[in-house]
Structure formats: C-alpha cells, structure tokens
Amino acid sequence: MFKIAKKKMLAENICLMDVEAPRVARSARPGQFVIVRVDERGERVPLTICDYDNDRGTVTIVTQVVGASSARICALEEGEFIANFAGPLGRPSEFVYENIEELKNKRIMFIAGGLGTAPVYPQVKWLSEQGVKADVIVGAKSKNLLIMQDEMRAVADNLYIATDDGSEGFHGLVTQLFEQLVAQGKSYDVVVAIGPMIMMKFVCLTTAKYGIKTIVSLNSLMVDGTGMCGACRVTVGGKTYFTCVEGPEFDGHQVDFDEAMRRQAQYRTIESRKAKAEQEALAGHKCKVGLH
Template sequence: MYPIVKKEKLADKIYLMDVKAPRVAQYCEPGQFVIVKIDEQGERIPLTICDYNREAGTITIVFQTVGASTQRMVSLEQGDAFADFVGPLGCPSDLIDEDIEELKKKKIVFIAGGVGTAPVYPQVKWLHEHGVDCDVIMGSRNKDLLILEDEMRAVAANLYVTTDDGSYGFHGTGTAQLQELWDQGVRYDHCVAIGPMIMMKFVCKLTKELGIPTVVSMNPIMVDGTGMCGACRLVVGDEVKFACVDGPEFDGHLVDFDQAMKRQQQYKTEEGRAMLKLTEGDTHHGGCGQCG
C-alpha cells in the first residue's frame, strides 16, 4: 500500500497529493509518469510526476477530475492509501541528459497550459537546481484555474501568467504571449510545451514559423501506460510511436496532432476502437480487452 501523506485542492476539480513511494522517488526523473490504482478493482490511471522528494520518499501527483476513477480519487484523504503506485515509467526529459554548460548557453521557454503546469514544474525546478535559467509561460481559462504559480515563480527566471478571459496576467493564450515576447525582441533556442492537445498544436505551429525547436508531452492521450492498449498510438514524422513507452515527450514539429486528436475521439467508442484495429493492423497494439 502507498499512503497519502498530503492532500490539497489547488483549483476547481484539480487536486494535489503527496504519496509515500520510496522506490519511485529514488529513481524517477523529470518528465516521467506513474500509474496509480485505488484498489484491486480500480482503473489504472497514468499521471505525470509533478515533484519528488528522494529523502522523504514521496512523489507529488496532480490530477483533474474527468471521470469516475479520478472522482473516486477525490474521496481519498490523508492517511488513506493507493493499492498500486507503479513507476517511474516513460522516458525522462531529454534536457537532463544534455551537458549542463551547454544548457546554460540556451534560452529556454516552457509553455504550460492548465494541468500541464504540473509536469512542467519538475523540469523547471531541475534546471534551476543545476543553475540553468529558463522562462515559463503558464496559463489557464481564468484566474481561479491557475495552479502552482508561487512554486513556479520560485524556480523560473521569468514567469509570464496568462488567462484566456483576462482575469489575471496577460489577456490571451500562451501562444499569444510567446508571439508578443518575440515581437518585443525576446528570442528562444528551445521550447517545451505541455498542456491540452489543441494548445500544443498551435504552440508548435507558431514555433515552427519562428524556427524554435519544440518538445511536447503526449501524456494527455495515455490510458494503459504500458503500450498494451494502443490508445496513445500516434504518428511522429513517418513513424508510429506510443506515448507511454516511446515518450511521453516528442519533437512537436513532427507530431501529427490532427490525427492524434481525431484518433483520441474515435478510441472512446466501441465502434471506433474496432475501426482503428481494422485500419491500423499490426501497428494498432492489442491486449486492452476493449478491441474485441
């Protein structure tokens, strides 16, 4: 069992939990994820790691209630425990393998949308701890849905906060904020964008025009987390990849977002899953128990 040592409501339907999982905390790196199960009958839920404390043996997860399983998670309190807490899974951020002195020469910007702020935070924190400055653009639909602002401000060189409705910070999207900074003469050598699929699509459209190499995290399309179900199948360049085992981070300029978003909707229905299995053949993957 993996006890919950802290629970906090960050915003409407968005919660943070610190979970005692020493082995995961010992080996995890920024960019990776875990799979949690409430009990033996519970659904497997993949969640990116928001933070970790190796000494305390804890992992911080942030989740949004979007279905029955995450709604059940909300009922758990400090002192309760998860039956399973598996990880670390997926590939760490490419940034942690780069030479630190070379990273210090780069101008890096992170663009976080909504709950995507949670997986951005450990990467920015890791860079800050290694003396690498980076800027962060973080946004949400309105002020009440912003999360981890104080934590991000403590580790970012410059933090730009945006809201779609203008209730706080810059009035507009993170993409619009990046364009405004560019128009003001701010230049970036590398971008990492994490958030809703449509947000990452338009960030990549802009950064491709501006010539900024961009990495995106495809964790929003993960379901099983082990490469078994095929839910997170996507096309990157001319190759078929799976977000959970090949990612979750990929070159955003090579990701076919339109195909991934269309497939994500199709996968939600039994008829859609059957059609995907038929059309994708050997690259579909099986074992999810949903494809007949």
C-alpha cells in the same frame, strides 16, 4: 498500497497529492509519469509526475476530475491509500542527458497550459537546481484555474501568466503572449510545451514560424503504460511510436496532432455514458433504456 501523505485542493476539481512511493521517488526524473489505479475497480490512469522527494520517499501528482476513477482519486483524504502506483514510466526529458554547460547557454521557454503546469514544474525545478535558467508561460482559462504559481515563480527565471478571460496576467492565449514576448525582443532556442493537445498543436504552429525547436509531452490514452497495449500510439514524422515507452516527449513539429486528438477521444462517449448512468443512479434514477 500507497499512502497519501499530503493532499491539497489546487482548484475546484484539481487536487495535489504527495504519495508515499519510495521506489518511484528514488528513480523519478523530469518528464516521466506514473500509472495510478485508485482501487479494485479503477482504471489505470497515467498521471505526470509533478515533483519527487527521495528523502521523504514521496511523489507528487496532480489529478483533475475527468471520469469515475479520477473522481475517486480526488475524493481520497490524507492518510488514506491508493491501491497501485507504478513508475516512473516513459523516458526522462532529453535535457537530463545534455551537457549542463551547453544547456546554460540556451534560452529555454516552457509553455504550460492548465494541468500541464504540474509536469512543467519538475523540469524547471531540475534545471534551476543545475543553474540553468528558463522562462515559463502558464496559461489557464481563468484565474481560479491557475495552479502552482508560487512554486513556479521560485524556480523560473521569468514567469508569465496568461488567462483566456484576462482575470490575471495577459488577456489571451499562451501563443499570443509568446508572440508578444518575441516581438519585444526575447529569443528562445527551445520551447517545451505541455498542456491540452489543442494548445500544444497551436504552440507548435507558432514556434514553427520562428523555427524554434519545440518539445511536447503527449497525454495519450494508455492501459498498462509499459508498452504492452499500444493504445498510446502516435504518428511522429510519419512513423508510429508508443507514447508510453518511446515518449511521452516528442519533437512537436513532427507530431500528427489531429490524429492524436482524435485517438484521445476514442472512449469519450462510452465514458460519458457511464458517468451519466452513475450520476443518475446516485440521484435515484432508474435507467429505462436498458444500459444497466
């Protein structure tokens, strides 16, 4: 059992939690994720690590309500427990192994979309702690869905905000903002894009035009998260990889995003049917089509 030391709602349906998991806190590196099972009936949900504190033995995760299990995670309060919390999983970001002096000479741009802000934060924080500067674009549909702005501002060299509806910062998509920055004379050696698959796909299409190396972090479906099931397989450069053990970060220009998006949606109909049945059961509706 893993105790929730702190909980904060970041937006409607998005919560941040510090979870007491000393072993994970000690081993975690930027780019890695955890598998969380909220209770006996819960799914094993892969969640990116948003921060970790070895001294306090806590790991920070950000969860958005998308299904039954994530809804129950977000319903937990401080002092309550998560049944299972395994990690850190996946390989740390490549730059963790790079020469710091060489990194300092690189211009790095992080592009975070929505919930992707959470996994971008520990990467920028780690770099900033090593004295490596990086720019960050954070994008969201609207102002009320922007998360972790203050934290990000504290570690980023320049923080740029884009919202689809223009309620804050640049009015438009992260890709448009990126192109505007490049047009203004900014240049980058590496782009790291983390967010919805569709955003990562379009960031890659954009950066390919400028020939900028681009790393993406894939949020594929997973069951065990340790290489056992293969649900997370993804085609990169024509070859199949397991996101959980060989990723989650890949060369974005090599990823087959159309396949990745299609595979990610595999269980969507079953899940939405289940969620609907659950809501109806809660509302006192009896299913007459024989689903239950």
